[in-house]
Amino acid sequence: MPKYVDPEARRREVVDALFRVVVREGLQRASLRVVADEAGLNIGSLRHYFASQQDLMEFAMRSMLERVGGRLLRRVEEIGTLAEHPADEQRRLAADLLCELLPLDERRRAEVTVFIDFVTAARTNPALDGLAQEAAVGARSLVRRILARLDESGAVRPGLDLDQETERLAALVDGLGLGAALHPDVLAPETAASVLYAHLESLRPPAA
Template identity: 65%
Template sequence: MPKQVDREARRREVVDALLRVAVRDGLQRASLRAVADEARLNIGSVRHYFAGQEELMRFAMRSMVDRVGDRLQRRIDELRDPDGLSGPQLRRFAVELLSELLPLDDRRRAEVTVLVDFSTAARTDPTLDSLAHETAVATRTLVRRILTRLDSAGGLRPGLRVETETERLTSLLDGLAFTAVLRPEVLDAETCATVLRAHVDDLGPAAD
């Protein structure tokens, strides 16, 4: 009897192979042939699950965005009673949550590396542009939600505007992520975490 293959599981295996190639060699080298070799499949099998390079790239980027988003949502769900937290406690939680967007360990470094490559490729690839735009909007939405919650709990310094601080913090995250991935010898994980924590702490009232 022919072996039954879980189509979605196999597609995820192919995407994982693409991500390994992208982290190791760069997204530009993640051809169907290279991905097939990495997944230990023949190229015909890869084409069976993806019509071509374009579909594979879109699916891979969507998988990355969903993976990070799901992890962030789990972290939010773990916070059972946000209304019971003080301003300093909420700021600590904000740092923990936003740290998921920075390359602070091997897993997150791989994710951020691939997302940086995808974002760069999207500048000239219309098939990736909508997802890159969605990712940028989602990051700002997350930061805005965190800062709005901090503000309502008295965790922000009086006079700060949430919209302005959203752009400042989002830009900081983007800068840290890009520099730490592209120039890790200049900006390491520990410094990334320290800068993020210092910035969020500086948003709090002096009395905290």
């Protein structure tokens, strides 16, 4: 009982293929023909689902951001109200959450890698620039919310400049992700994670 192909599923397959190509050979090698091959599709079929190359790129980047963003938001949900946990655990949970943005396994490594390529490409590609901007704002908003919760429940030193700390933490995560993704030999992913945990520990209130 054959049916029409689910176009949404097809698009997802194509995007997955594109991600594999990007991880393996970089965004600049992700031409329509190469992506089509990787997806086991004819270029004509691929073009039936994506009107143009720009269209594919834009859709792929949006998909990536939605996946990562969705995962993060879901994890925020799971944690729920941080205030129910002891302060040590609150900071640990916050770090766990942000570890989603570090290349600690194959999945996350792929996501970080693809993210880097798209974000840098967005600088000179107007079609992607809006999404990159969105991602930057969204990431800061998430970090800010985490810090605010920690602050409200007394899991971090009082009187912190949350705006400043948001930028510091966001930049730290970006830098750790970048370093661990591009130079795992120089910065081991586990080291990156431990630095992140230590950073959050450095925000804890004084012992007395």
